[in-house]
Amino acid sequence: MSVLKIKDVSKIFPNGNVRAVDSFSLEVADGELVCLLGPSGSGKSTLLRMVGGFERPTSGEMTIDGEDITHVPPEKRPTGMVFQSHALWTHMNVFKNLAFGLKLRKVAPDEIKRRVEAVLDLVGLAGYGTRHVAQLSGGQQQRVALARSLVLEPKILLLDEPFASLDQHLRERLREEVRDIQQRLKITTLFVTHGQDEALSMADRIVVMRDGKTEQIDRPDVVYREPQTPFVAGFIGTMNLIEGNVANGIFSKAGYSTPLPVSDGPAILAVRPEALDLAVASEGSQGKVHRVTDYGTHGLVDLELNDATRVKAMVSHPDLFRAGQGVTLAPRAIAAYRDGVVIHRA
Amino acid sequence: MTSVTIRRPTDWTGIIFAVVLTLVIVLPLVVVGTWAFTNVWRFPALIPQEFGLRFWNQTLARADVWSSITMSLTLATTVTFLSALVCLPAAYAFARLDFPGRNILFFSFLAGHAFPKFGLLVAIAGIFLQLNLIGTFWGVVLIQLVGTLLFMIWIPVAAFQSVDRRMEEAARDVGASPMRVFWSITLPQAGPTIAAAILLSFVGTFYETEGAWLIGAPQVRTLPVLMISFINNQPVIQYGAVLSVLLWVPSFIALLFARRVVNSGSFARGFGG
Numbered sequence: 225m226s227v228l229k230i231k232d233v234s235k236i237f238p239n240g241n242v243r244a245v246d247s248f249s250l251e252v253a254d255g256e257l258v259c260l261l262g263p264s265g266s267g268k269s270t271l272l273r274m275v276g277g278f279e280r281p282t283s284g285e286m287t288i289d290g291e292d293i294t295h296v297p298p299e300k301r302p303t304g305m306v307f308q309s310h311a312l313w314t315h316m317n318v319f320k321n322l323a324f325g326l327k328l329r330k331v332a333p334d335e336i337k338r339r340v341e342a343v344l345d346l347v348g349l350a351g352y353g354t355r356h357v358a359q360l361s362g363g364q365q366q367r368v369a370l371a372r373s374l375v376l377e378p379k380i381l382l383l384d385e386p387f388a389s390l391d392q393h394l395r396e397r398l399r400e401e402v403r404d405i406q407q408r409l410k411i412t413t414l415f416v417t418h419g420q421d422e423a424l425s426m427a428d429r430i431v432v433m434r435d436g437k438t439e440q441i442d443r444p445d446v447v448y449r450e451p452q453t454p455f456v457a458g459f460i461g462t463m464n465l466i467e468g469n470v471a472n473g474i475f476s477k478a479g480y481s482t483p484l485p486v487s488d489g490p491a492i493l494a495v496r497p498e499a500l501d502l503a504v505a506s507e508g509s510q511g512k513v514h515r516v517t518d519y520g521t522h523g524l525v526d527l528e529l530n531d532a533t534r535v536k537a538m539v540s541h542p543d544l545f546r547a548g549q550g551v552t553l554a555p556r557a558i559a560a561y562r563d564g565v566v567i568h569r570a
Numbered sequence: 571m572t573s574v575t576i577r578r579p580t581d582w583t584g585i586i587f588a589v590v591l592t593l594v595i596v597l598p599l600v601v602v603g604t605w606a607f608t609n610v611w612r613f614p615a616l617i618p619q620e621f622g623l624r625f626w627n628q629t630l631a632r633a634d635v636w637s638s639i640t641m642s643l644t645l646a647t648t649v650t651f652l653s654a655l656v657c658l659p660a661a662y663a664f665a666r667l668d669f670p671g672r673n674i675l676f677f678s679f680l681a682g683h684a685f686p687k688f689g690l691l692v693a694i695a696g697i698f699l700q701l702n703l704i705g706t707f708w709g710v711v712l713i714q715l716v717g718t719l720l721f722m723i724w725i726p727v728a729a730f731q732s733v734d735r736r737m738e739e740a741a742r743d744v745g746a747s748p749m750r751v752f753w754s755i756t757l758p759q760a761g762p763t764i765a766a767a768i769l770l771s772f773v774g775t776f777y778e779t780e781g782a783w784l785i786g787a788p789q790v791r792t793l794p795v796l797m798i799s800f801i802n803n804q805p806v807i808q809y810g811a812v813l814s815v816l817l818w819v820p821s822f823i824a825l826l827f828a829r830r831v832v833n834s835g836s837f838a839r840g841f842g843g
């Protein structure tokens with residue numbers, strides 16, 4: 225039963241005067257897995273390291289189950305951190321890596337043995353206790369790193385891009401395993417990634433970060449379907465963002481126009497490729513096919529509006545389209561943004 | 571697979587190099603080694619007339635030889651231990667912390683070795699005279715401690731800097747205090763390199779003569795100091811030769827250790843290699 229609360233936390237690094245995290249607030253519910261997602265340098269690691277106690281916040285406060293941990297050193301925090309570079313102690317074998325924290329807590333030797341074996345079993349490495357760290361594969365090392373945190377039963381589990389150094393296939397498998405374990409143990413988890421697939425497939429909620437600030441906090445499907453800002457729209461999945469103008473309820477951009485019931489002024493029209501229908505047009509075309517890619521199950525058409533603005537559309541019959549053809553665009557779902565916020569959705 | 575024999579041209583440079591090295595390094599060692607086990611060797615004979623352990627018996631029967639061996643070992647151990655005690659935490663601080671004056675202090679250790687050493691020693695001896703440290707065991711310890719600072723700060727700093735900070739953080743994360751992290755993670759990680767530094771400072775202290783002589787003489791007499799006085803005052807070559815062979819022992823053991831450390835590869839890692 226553990227709740228993490230982050231209230232108005234900021235971090236300014238004295239050297240360079242970077243505002244790495246900027247008045248950030250978040251509440252992670254008991255047993256919830258929240259993903260921090262954002263581009264490189266958006267402050268994800270800094271935030272996570274502040275929760276783990278490795279960076280001091282410049283201002284703000286953090287609590288776990290109501291207890292203020294803002295100024296508690298890392299060794300006294302009920303948090304467990306898994307680092308990107310596994311950070312296993314190479315001068316110890318697997319068993320000793322896992323037992324170290326338990327020994328510090330003065331757990332009895334046979335109890336240590338029992339708990340280490342149980343957690344090794346949990347991460348699928350039963351019998352690997354006597355192995356040395358260097359004798360493990362990358363995926364196994366990361367599992368041991370996870371086990372090292374889990375064996376201490378932390379209230380909050382922190383993971384900083386734990387799979388970033390693994391290959392795609394292994395990454396997907398470990399992602400599922402970690403999610404499984406997390407749900408089985410019902411452990412409150414904060415997970416940093418800059419891979420949207422990872423966030424979308426694992427998280428109960430996603431926090432999209434940019435320049436140390438929150439852009440949006442929502443369930444993965446909501447973040448995907450209803451991005452609140454053009455930044456989120458462009459960052460999650462593939463999104464066509466067309467910058468144009470609205471006059472008398474009509475959005476237009478270089479020969480393309482579509483009704484948009486908002487007040488006059490500049491606007492960004494957002495359309496997912498899978499929500500954009502195309503039709504070959506001999507006259508009155510709004511764009512020109514640039515390239516067609518056939519993926520077997522579907523096709524992707526790259527097209528250009530009259531001013532060379534690129535737009536992507538997903539089509540079920542790519543063989544209907546040919547480079548150079550004129551097409552008309554018919555979006556099935558759109559959103560419009562102005563001044564960084566959503567102003568219309570249909 | 572067919573095996574191909576490549577005839578390599580005779581490497582004359584290599585051969586000359588090896589011969590010169592042999593002459594310069596091995597020959598004197600052989601001569602000294604031979605003298606140590608010689609009872610009679612009169613000019614112009616090429617090999618001794620009589621081999622034997624007579625001078626070993628004579629040398630080892632002398633009380634001043636035994637007391638100086640004990641003195642040397644005690645001194646080297648004490649100095650190395652104190653040096654490790656003082657320098658390792660300091661090196662860790664240099665490697666991990668940023669404090670005002672850090673760089674100046676760091677380079678001051680090097681500066682101590684930039685002057686002609688004897689001049690520095692004489693200056694220190696002047697101070698020691700006023701402090702009544704001349705001719706005392708602790709006076710020699712102090713002067714030799716200064717001599718170890720370079721090895722025991724610079725090498726460990728490089729070793730500590732190469733330890734992955736994430737490993738240390740992971741240890742904090744599972745509940746280790748900063749001190750515990752140092753003992754259980756950082757030190758073992760930097761271990762081989764630090765062992766080499768400790769070895770160097772032990773051997774360096776064991777063979778150190780100028781400081782030991784200037785500060786210690788005549789009350790504190792180390793084995794090398796005794797050897798010098800033997801060579802200076804005794805017409806018998808064998809005394810000096812026997813002591814030289816005795817003095818080889820620690821450096822030989824040190825070399826064996828050093829080889830293992832260097833071969834392990836972690837030594838190079840300590841220098842960020």
Ligand SMILES: Nc1ncnc2c1ncn2[C@@H]1O[C@H](COP(=O)(O)OP(=O)(O)OP(=O)(O)O)[C@@H](O)[C@H]1O
Pocket residue numbers: 237239240242243244262263264265266267268269270271418
């Ligand atoms: N120790 C530090 N000193 C100074 N600036 C730092 C420090 N650590 C991070 N920063 C700066 O803080 C900002 C946020 O960095 P952070 O590592 O949190 O980003 P991130 O979102 O984790 O990026 P990535 O996806 O690349 O890991 C960056 O501009 C970075 O340069």
Ligand SMILES: [Mg+2]
Pocket residue numbers: 268269270
């Ligand atoms: Mg990061």
